[in-house]
Amino acid sequence: MNTQVRPLDASDFAVAKPFWIEAFGAHDDEGPPGPGRRTWQVEVDGRIAALGVDRELETWFGSHRVPTAGIAGIAVPAEHRGGGHLRPLFEAMLDGARERGALLSGLYPTASGIYRSLGYAPVATFDHVAVPTHLLAVRGDAAPVRRADAADLPAIAAAYTAWARQHRGPLTRDGVSFPDPAKAYTDETTGVTLAESSPGQVTGYATWDRGKGYGAGAELTVRELVALDRESYVGLLRTLGSFASVTPETVISTSTASEWSGLLRADQTSVRTRRTYMVKVLDVAAFAHLSPAAGLSAELPFTWNGTSYVATVAGGQVAVEPTASAARTLDDAAVSMALFGAADSATLRRLGHLTGPADDDAAWDALTAGPSPAIANYY
Template sequence: MGITVRPVEYADQPDYTRLGSEAFGTPEGGRPVPTPEEWAASGFREWAAFDGDGMAARLRVYGFTSWFHGARVPTAGIAGVAVEPERRGSGHLGRLFATALGEARERGEAISTLYPSAPGIYRGLGYEVVGSFDDVDVPLPELGRVAAPSGIVTRRAGVADFDAVTAVHRTWAAAQNGPVSRAEKPFWTPPEKFFADYTGVTLAVDGSGEVVGFASWLRGEGFTPSSAVMEVDDLIALTPDAARALWRTLGSFSTVVGTARVSTSGLDPAWLVLPSLTTTVHSAHPYMLRVLDVAGALGGVRSPLEGARVPFAVRGAPDLDGAWTLTVSDGVTRVARDTVALEDAHHERPVLSPNGLALLYAGAQSAGNLRFAGALTGPPEHDAVLTALFSGRQVHVRDYF
């Protein structure tokens, strides 16, 4: 019988839950099926491929915005991908993604991101690794050596400080490529719940009373430094002294806690104030990106390259294939489709694979490196401009889904 892909209904939840347990394991006590009310209020979109009457594959889509090139970009975050073991390698995943991403594109989501268990699977679907969400262990005794801050004090945050914490995150995130904006469910949480989720949220406050950094942390168990670990979900600082103040506050636990396990990504400037690199990556989660809409993603980016004009093409995915011209007018990129036949495009313009397009858009690789990887072909005279158009911001992620 043929494969049918459709949205998951509540009646499908037992099978949906079963596939999830087979793929990701079953927690102690089992994985509960949500109630109709919980499922209706979830806010995500679930899709499944059915082979006959049986559910063969499933995934979940989170609709949110993430920061790229100084703007919030509508994003389809993919999670919970699972294929029944007996049907793996049968093409179900490709059909499932094609349908789910087609719906995402219709909703105006210009890019899609995910955390892969096996990156090679998703490379074949046009995704590429652009960054990594890492948990890094920092020895707390080392933090006592961080230079004392100037003009910064720390204090415990409360519900009334929620807007200030949000503003710090927004300022930091807008300067990066990749962070989830936390403006939509499930990444936005009410202030009371946000603070209830942590042992404490520590603020860094400058001499004018402005909040210029924060750290959210869970104390953890035990009081023996050799074994006790505290978890730090965010340590975000807008000034080096704010970073110093926050690190030193965490370091004050060193008599009873030996390690801070800090969620981070890339080379965060808040880490540049540390006196040593005595850190260990506890876990790493690669982050992948796929462009869904060439003009929607690459257009509208603010650029100082006024008057730049770059013809290019994308080849390797039916929904992206085509010839395009990017121009910069009034400080903003504009992308228009051309009528050039795709088979002739490589003679006159650079040609990106879907994976190369993802890496270029995220600013994760230069045009030169894309050529080394085979993700960019054709004449090279536009390489410097392509690199300059989308570079300049580091890729950072702070939210796992």
């Protein structure tokens, strides 16, 4: 059996396409290789045995941009499943990503078990939350709202970026993988409503799709709801709530901390679909993108993948250097979840991801506290 792993070029694409259609359904195939998009294949005796796409992305980590390999289009033709082709595929894809400086890799699994043994761990969820529309008519001081037009796109993108920089996980939505940044706000939307809590300053927006029909069964879909202050949330939610007579249900795309739900007068929300976002840390240098409190000062030794390091935290910065040995041992899941603040040390210990002395637990938890994990792009 002759097995090789190699990037797919444009001429291979027609052969690969049916396998994505087979995996994801009739109209859900991957695009051809192109800028910021590298497709890999495992070939066994000249036939495709596994496919995967590595997209060149960046993740906001507070105010830092972290180069990220966004993995998509993982497919194994039915007859090759169970053949163990994913591991060599991921090794090649992630080595290639490391070469261009990626420190993280993210993906949305169809089943998280597929990627756990490859070192990915859940750090956030991307949910569609259903809410009775009348509950969106929230009380309180509201920012003025207005309908956006094309000239507002830069201000909308700036509001997204301001929100994203308050989190760990959202994508930067610029660079090679976003040739048309406006698409994120205009695709499949009937309207974009802006909130301006100060005159002329976009402090929030909702991109929404009115859907078909009215009355029982009709739904308003909110593709994105971003607000930088309470008044903007109130203004946007109330505007969405004004659809109550025609769309009794509203479905809002939201991430792990759906903070707006705390403004509703009754808690009748339900998660209709949940997509788990999993991350694998590709390089320990990712820790340098944490932004600890300026007053936190610590030397934190740890072992990951058989190599020991010490994280030196001082003056709001983190530096990671190799060291001789360290008893505190983190597995891949512990490294990802700690880096994103998705689990504290006690949780990681209960789940068996962290072992060794607990003396540094409080300092680690202080180091990894900070912007909440969130994700706003499905890919």
